[in-house]
Amino acid sequence: MSGLFDGLAAGEDAAARPDCHLTPHASSLILRMPRTAITPTREENYPEWYQQVVKAADLAETSDVRGCMVIKPWGYAIWENIQRRLDDMFKATGHENAYFPLFIPMSFLEKEAEHVEGFAKECAVVTHHRLEPDGQGGLQPAPSAKLEEPLIVRPTSETIIGATFARWVQSYRDLPILINQWANVVRWELRTRMFLRTAEFLWQEGHTVHATREEAEQETRQMLDVYAEFAEGAMAMPVIKGEKTAGERFPGAVATYSIEAMMQDRKALQAGTSHFLGQNFSKAQEIKFQSESGDLEYAWTTSWGVSTRLVGGLIMSHADDDGLVLPPKLAPAHVVILPIYRNDDERAEVLPFCEQLKCDLSAQQYDGQPVRVRVDDRDLRGGDKKWQWVKRGVPLRVEVGPRDIAGGQLMPARRDSSEKPAKIARDQFVATIAATLTEIQQSLFDRAAAARDAVTVKIDSLPEFEKFFTPKNAEQPEIHGGLAYCHFVDSPEMEAKLKALKATVRCVPLDGDDEPGKCIFTGQPSARRGVFAKAY
């Protein structure tokens, strides 16, 4: 949002002015257009701005089923790009895909005490396997078709996959087992928001089994690294890798690691998690193996996942008051060509030029693949058409009319920049397309990293901490300081204070400094700082 991207001058020290707040729209943007494509702006109402970007970019919409969304083609194409890229990374690290049942017998949930506590409260329960006429012209679940044991629609699959692994694992020779599943899961959420929190969502869940604790821990950290590399490299979304505190762990895990990203409203987003499950699930499900020395041992397991929530993170990292802004590596189209003509004669000149341009651009490689180009020749007013692609976040737009063809020059507009497009020779544009996309990808990352850094502070006293997380403005309760690194000891005192401030401890960063200090909540000694923020 403007407050992060435009309001803070480069190098300005946000820590020194935690009370800085949102500044008016940057003047360059105002000159370019009288109003923004998205109403309201981020500054005016961030949550509503988010919904409007989702709508304007044609990403998703609410469905007739409460809490479930319809992912529209443009949104799904982004998810497909996320999937394919992550899938390649999983396979490169030795994992194979498989598929396990949608349903989990209720008794499976009962096996791991913490796990059931975490998931029983929000699940879809299947109790019947047939409908029958209700005698009033409608239908009802057939009483004669009541299941002996209810089935749960998977909220996550540790239990059903663990039961399968117990059959697969006999000897140390069967290990490691490195499995991933792409699937839908259901968690019955009462307050939902598209992509960020929906009752049904799409995700991948990795599940692995190892002979030793060390190997399982290494796997957990490796997949955290994969997630971080993906988030920063493909999504252009800087993240902090860290370990969750006990209270924030996955139900049943020994250790949970996450990547945490900073959104434009200064709230953090947990964008991926990797869990070291120790022997908790293998003991609950009897995943045992004969070791090389002949002993029967419980195996060590991990699980890790990211979901369609990433699309929400993508939006809130880069979108602006004109709509979505896509990093080229995940954009369904890199370039959209918009033919401009007033009559059939002009059309006969312009269209072939555009098709040839598309052809030449598509022959270029970016990120190991052909450049993705669309020609939009729909019968729509030029302005409407252009703004549709602006709102959808396509990295580059090129309008092509007879004058551009005559002059041999194009004026490609970059979605990541509000500067007036410069003229460039047609062949030069084609020849430099990969370099331009690389530059856009980097500029998005740099901008997001600068925005995060600008609201990141170290805090060493409780009053400062309280001030940092107290809203400056009652009408925008979500706006606050940002991201604070503080020494802490997980304690009831801390918990109470965080609850009052609606702040959370996101993680203990793995790459943070390790200078010891004193907990700001209790004064006790603390080995490392944690990261605190309000969060989605």
Added chain:
Amino acid sequence: MSGLFDGLAAGEDAAARPDCHLTPHASSLILRMPRTAITPTREENYPEWYQQVVKAADLAETSDVRGCMVIKPWGYAIWENIQRRLDDMFKATGHENAYFPLFIPMSFLEKEAEHVEGFAKECAVVTHHRLEPDGQGGLQPAPSAKLEEPLIVRPTSETIIGATFARWVQSYRDLPILINQWANVVRWELRTRMFLRTAEFLWQEGHTVHATREEAEQETRQMLDVYAEFAEGAMAMPVIKGEKTAGERFPGAVATYSIEAMMQDRKALQAGTSHFLGQNFSKAQEIKFQSESGDLEYAWTTSWGVSTRLVGGLIMSHADDDGLVLPPKLAPAHVVILPIYRNDDERAEVLPFCEQLKCDLSAQQYDGQPVRVRVDDRDLRGGDKKWQWVKRGVPLRVEVGPRDIAGGQLMPARRDSSEKPAKIARDQFVATIAATLTEIQQSLFDRAAAARDAVTVKIDSLPEFEKFFTPKNAEQPEIHGGLAYCHFVDSPEMEAKLKALKATVRCVPLDGDDEPGKCIFTGQPSARRGVFAKAY
């Protein structure tokens, strides 16, 4: 099975000997090995042979949830290849992917009378959204969390997608809408068989909306053609394209088309369907648009799908008594290299040779992609290792030992042939790999087509028809004549006769001859022959 592939000499006229039955194991096979890798053989017990192939090839296994299977990595990799290839074909014909909710409100099913009749009998019904302790140490669906309206786990998505389309479609300018979804669906089946009929299965469902009847009919036929092209081109599985009779139509459709394949036990498999839904669903769901002339009209819709059932069809088209046989285009690995050595010195010579061979083979292109090669250096007895890959159906196996390296020659074994492998120079093997794979792909198709043709007859009298479909042997009730083309009129007489014989009318072929004749059941005039067979 032997009866089809080995028992009938080339050119032998099965129609002339409908009583031909299974012959003993072909002698060439017997010479090669004392027993088959799969027990029982197809001849001994076809249904059990099928289950054993699924198990031996590590494709899938039953899960802890009744009727649901676990798709194991090798089986899922085949499905991924099916998916990716079909997805490319869908996109090439202008379709986009999207995602719609897993759940369907019960009231949606009530809207289309035939549709509810078809699906209400076998669906998973969600009635609660929370579990709670039952007071006896277990869990129960929380009575306070009972849903006002039950939700159905989608058995197919016409109703929920149609409700969405009703919002998307306003004007003729919004049409056509060409959408596909990759998803899981649930139909509560009582008798299940892996891949062929499971309570949960994976599939794709295409859903399209058109302004005119003609366009929707064209779409329906286009997708049938896509399925046929995929089945024959990629799966090497010959199919008959045809229209279903009224009784076999998709519930709510105006016309249903299918591709029908012939399995080795002479039973037909419906491998894909494409439905012209007319205005039935658009009227039930108010999918209306303003036409160019300004009138408000109901749209015309289609739907079409294939599922993980295709993997079952793949198995039953090509697998033999040694296990799976994969067509190269869908094989997760084209070549497996098996290093053979007795000590560390030999290992130091053999392994680098194998890795270089893999590297050189992978640099070759087959079917537009790099050749897929694995080196299996697991610490297993050579024989076990080799037979694992035989059972998994990899098209080519190459054992490499010091003598092969010294001689500069390899002996690649083709999975589709029981002939003794011939020696071939290493570089020649690499240079011809694509040609060899092309040849294997074609040989599988030819073999399956010959097997089908060998059991395909024209029948023009009822006694002949009855004889054809009467089991020859009480212990193998599924073995019968095969596939019969007959003149027919859809009638109660026909229905009763088919029921008695456990035969079905598969479809009226689109490419069949159109010589008129007389219905064999009623004597009434008939314009075209239908295809009759027992079926999965």
